[in-house]
Amino acid sequence: MAKKIGVYVCECGTNIADNVDIDRVIEAVSPLHDVELVEKYRLLCSEDGKEFLKQSIQEHELTHLVVAACSPKQHELTFMNICAAAGLNPYLFQMVNIREQCAWVTADKKEATEKAITQIKAAIARVRYHVPLEKKEMDVCPDVLVVGGGIAGIKASQLLASPDRKVYLVEKTSSLGGKVKGFKKLFTDMESGSVLIEQELNSLQGNKNVEVLTDSEVEQILGFLGNFEAKIMRKTESEERNLSVGAVVLATGFDLLDPTGLYQYGYGKLDDVYTSLEFEEMNISGGATGGKVLLKNGKPPESVAIIHCVGREEKGYCSRVCCLYSFKFARMLKSQFPDVKVSHFYSDMCIPGKSYQKFYEETKELGVEFVRAGKTEVAQNGKGIVVKYEAEAGKEGEHAADMVILVPAMEPSSDTNKFAQMLGIPLDDEGFLVREHQLLAPVGSSIGGVFVVGCAQGPQNISESIVQSEAAAGKILSSLVPGRKLELEVKTSEISETFCSGCKICISICPYSAITFDEARGIALVNEALCHGCGACAAACPSGAASMKGFTSTQIYQEVVELVR
Amino acid sequence: MKNNGHSTQVLVIGAGIAGIEASLLLANSGAKVYLIERNSYFGGNVIKFEEVFPNMECATCMIAPKQQELLQNEGIELLTLSQVEAVQGSAGDFTVKVKKKARYVDLENCIGCNACFEPCPVEVDNEFEQGFSKRKAIYIPCAGALPNVPAIDTENCLRFKGEDCQACQEACIFEAIDYTQQDEELELKVGAILAATGFKPFDPSKTKQYGYKKFSNVYSDIEIERICASNGPTQGQIVLRDGETPKSVAIIHCVGREEKGYCSSVCCMSSIKLAHFLKKKLPEVKITQFYSDLCIPGRTYQKFYEEVQESGVDFIRARVNEVAEQGKELAIKYKTEDGKENTLNVDMLILAPALEPEANSDKLAEMLGIPQGDGGFFTEKKPDLDSSVTTLKDGIFVAGCTQGPKDIPDTVAQAEAAVGRILSMPR
Numbered sequence: 001m002a003k004k005i006g007v008y009v010c011e012c013g014t015n016i017a018d019n020v021d022i023d024r025v026i027e028a029v030s031p032l033h034d035v036e037l038v039e040k041y042r043l044l045c046s047e048d049g050k051e052f053l054k055q056s057i058q059e060h061e062l063t064h065l066v067v068a069a070c071s072p073k074q075h076e077l078t079f080m081n082i083c084a085a086a087g088l089n090p091y092l093f094q095m096v097n098i099r100e101q102c103a104w105v106t107a108d109k110k111e112a113t114e115k116a117i118t119q120i121k122a123a124i125a126r127v128r129y130h131v132p133l134e135k136k137e138m139d140v141c142p143d144v145l146v147v148g149g150g151i152a153g154i155k156a157s158q159l160l161a162s163p164d165r166k167v168y169l170v171e172k173t174s175s176l177g178g179k180v181k182g183f184k185k186l187f188t189d190m191e192s193g194s195v196l197i198e199q200e201l202n203s204l205q206g207n208k209n210v211e212v213l214t215d216s217e218v219e220q221i222l223g224f225l226g227n228f229e230a231k232i233m234r235k236t237e238s239e240e241r242n243l244s245v246g247a248v249v250l251a252t253g254f255d256l257l258d259p260t261g262l263y264q265y266g267y268g269k270l271d272d273v274y275t276s277l278e279f280e281e282m283n284i285s286g287g288a289t290g291g292k293v294l295l296k297n298g299k300p301p302e303s304v305a306i307i308h309c310v311g312r313e314e315k316g317y318c319s320r321v322c323c324l325y326s327f328k329f330a331r332m333l334k335s336q337f338p339d340v341k342v343s344h345f346y347s348d349m350c351i352p353g354k355s356y357q358k359f360y361e362e363t364k365e366l367g368v369e370f371v372r373a374g375k376t377e378v379a380q381n382g383k384g385i386v387v388k389y390e391a392e393a394g395k396e397g398e399h400a401a402d403m404v405i406l407v408p409a410m411e412p413s414s415d416t417n418k419f420a421q422m423l424g425i426p427l428d429d430e431g432f433l434v435r436e437h438q439l440l441a442p443v444g445s446s447i448g449g450v451f452v453v454g455c456a457q458g459p460q461n462i463s464e465s466i467v468q469s470e471a472a473a474g475k476i477l478s479s480l481v482p483g484r485k486l487e488l489e490v491k492t493s494e495i496s497e498t499f500c501s502g503c504k505i506c507i508s509i510c511p512y513s514a515i516t517f518d519e520a521r522g523i524a525l526v527n528e529a530l531c532h533g534c535g536a537c538a539a540a541c542p543s544g545a546a547s548m549k550g551f552t553s554t555q556i557y558q559e560v561v562e563l564v565r
Numbered sequence: 566m567k568n569n570g571h572s573t574q575v576l577v578i579g580a581g582i583a584g585i586e587a588s589l590l591l592a593n594s595g596a597k598v599y600l601i602e603r604n605s606y607f608g609g610n611v612i613k614f615e616e617v618f619p620n621m622e623c624a625t626c627m628i629a630p631k632q633q634e635l636l637q638n639e640g641i642e643l644l645t646l647s648q649v650e651a652v653q654g655s656a657g658d659f660t661v662k663v664k665k666k667a668r669y670v671d672l673e674n675c676i677g678c679n680a681c682f683e684p685c686p687v688e689v690d691n692e693f694e695q696g697f698s699k700r701k702a703i704y705i706p707c708a709g710a711l712p713n714v715p716a717i718d719t720e721n722c723l724r725f726k727g728e729d730c731q732a733c734q735e736a737c738i739f740e741a742i743d744y745t746q747q748d749e750e751l752e753l754k755v756g757a758i759l760a761a762t763g764f765k766p767f768d769p770s771k772t773k774q775y776g777y778k779k780f781s782n783v784y785s786d787i788e789i790e791r792i793c794a795s796n797g798p799t800q801g802q803i804v805l806r807d808g809e810t811p812k813s814v815a816i817i818h819c820v821g822r823e824e825k826g827y828c829s830s831v832c833c834m835s836s837i838k839l840a841h842f843l844k845k846k847l848p849e850v851k852i853t854q855f856y857s858d859l860c861i862p863g864r865t866y867q868k869f870y871e872e873v874q875e876s877g878v879d880f881i882r883a884r885v886n887e888v889a890e891q892g893k894e895l896a897i898k899y900k901t902e903d904g905k906e907n908t909l910n911v912d913m914l915i916l917a918p919a920l921e922p923e924a925n926s927d928k929l930a931e932m933l934g935i936p937q938g939d940g941g942f943f944t945e946k947k948p949d950l951d952s953s954v955t956t957l958k959d960g961i962f963v964a965g966c967t968q969g970p971k972d973i974p975d976t977v978a979q980a981e982a983a984v985g986r987i988l989s990m991p992r
Binding site: 012013014015043045046070073074077155159160162186187188189191196312316317318320348349350351352353354355356357358372392393428429430432435438439440441442443458459461462463464466467468469470471472473474475477478479481484 | 586590591593594595617619620622627629631633637674676678680713738739822826827828829830831858859860861862863864865866867868871901902903905938939940942945948949950951952953954969970971973974975977978979980981982983984985986987988989
């Protein structure tokens, strides 16, 4: 079929007309091959302008459209909608920005006019090779798999479950509640962690839209936003469950850095040197000491040293919550033993937020000591434990204690690696799953539909973990609406079966894990539901098999040839 | 949350990064969103920044696509120059009175060509540019502000002062300027409300010893942000008020922390960011940071700090007791933790002030019936034990710096969390 390209030049009032000779433009592009007509209009985005454009497309039975006007950011969508209204596929259209890129920036009218002509010629050369593209929609499953039954996972499940959305909450241990369950007190209210968890579980238990799978491990997750298939191993029953879900929330929590390798702290060698989690355990009634804080010799401690930032240097980040929870320890000790001496050894006090300084000051008022210390060591002398530290101006300090609580850095839980590999989500330098966008998508991952919340996302307190769970819920509730289809990216990659040599370079380079390998046919396949259209595969493909819809090599080549001619 | 048989309707107050994110998610779920913004433009504090930490991304480039998406989203009604006047009702059924000031420029007809600026005879300080540049009485605050449609500032416009000026109208070939526009009173029916009005910086002139507003080369960090901005008053040229390039710069952290009684979470990082930026623009500049405790609580923030430190920026743990002017220089007297006193002379001093809730938040809190706690931030339902986006009033949520000082990712997470709460409200 013969091509009939329509070119419309907008005067933008006087904004373009004043500095681009539009009649000269019309004269220059009219004779080009396949150009059916070239028209100017005072303001194409006005109501009458849009109507004119629509009727003109229909009247001349145009097959392709070029609009030379303002920035596509402003009106590309406007003109695509006009195409659709006129019965022309909106992808058979190319916009040229002769306002911001010519009229407004090129002072000399003649030069601005020549530049506009070149850009319009390039658009005509490219649009000739445009093919109709169709928006695709996909059925989605609204159900959600939540991995990790700590406070973050519990809260995400509560918010997501509804009569038309089922939630599967998978926990690898035998009970829900995560680490919070084992905290006798929580800052700043000093309420009990187990009470908090109990309250949250009560509101979960009545909900028949949540299925809790304890003693269960996720073995496989395949798929993409709206359509994941997960394989769950139920350990006690030796049974495998296959779940279909539309989204996955990873709330796999944290582990503490093991201070055994940091010899300076004497952990594992000296009696009465504990990690923060061991101290928490000592405080709960079910623990070895029946909830009492006692030294190995059975006596109550008289002088406790709390050492902050253990392993911070090794990990390379601040764990955000340690200062605060170590104040909590001081308070717990002071309430059990009013005469106990508690000393904090810290380098920088990190207590970000509107109410935490008050908590710090109140702790200080209890008689708790805060010592600014550089490098710190824990050793033993004849009398007991001694904390040696670097004080201000290079001085050495020494402090006698009978109990030491180390506050180690928080790391992503050991499961993080497993899920990174299972889902193809890269890890950052600190070992956490990378975010979809560091600032704008803090709970998203590089895989659409997979969210990372709570301490799996980075060290944070309970409230912050809950906010992240709810944030993931917000994203899911917004995009996976029961009964609604999901619109897919139109300009995705496609790989030609004929030309693909099966080298797999594209698979290794795709940041969204959107390309898989078909072993039987020896070719790479693009999953359109996962492809974001970034073009990395098309650039890397050595045989020219991968190409981008809307940005094919031919389209780009023709455009560039005109621009540099 | 159905409203008289209509679909879900939500009011979002404040069109900064939190309000934008929440509105987009809500509208994409099918809800109708009224997003109200008191300024004539939207984007909040983020659009004042040239780059944001820790990846030094261009802030306006980062947020502009979201703003465009918002302007094109049919489910969102952005009401600029608008403020809440009264709130009645309860979760699922609120009635909100909104006062929408006239812009006097038609949003549909105006194409943003700026032809009306030049003929306007009025020139006043541009508040957005912290007074470093002038604007007209019909204006947009900076290049790239959205919506790209100016507004008439009736306090300074000659016509609204009774004079017979119609210079802007005569210059507009699109008939977009309409002096007859009237302020409107709107009554909105919504099921839920999200307060996201953001922060303002603590006024550093309240802390006398730093000489802010007294010495011309003492700046607040937001002033420096505008001087760094490529769309700002100096097009990103780092210069002192007299046009000279600074050879040495000091940054003082925690300005107003003692007065406010809390750590504002972001000032260490934003000060480190400014040092990074200044070093990039002026490789020879000497930068010294005075701080008491470094608070860099993000998983990638320490790496950023170390990079800046390695680039030659000095970090001194000290208390600054006095700043004095010595010729063109500023003499900074400080005391380190070991009690030693010292003086450092610099060309430029930047103060990093605490964050406070936005100016109108007391009035808003009262209208919404939400108590305010420490520093005037909105109090959450169960501090530390539950989500920080819920308030004591069902159906009313809070996100961003209205709840407490925080950085961009934490603000966005709260906005998304509020959406999670709103969309899971019983219907």
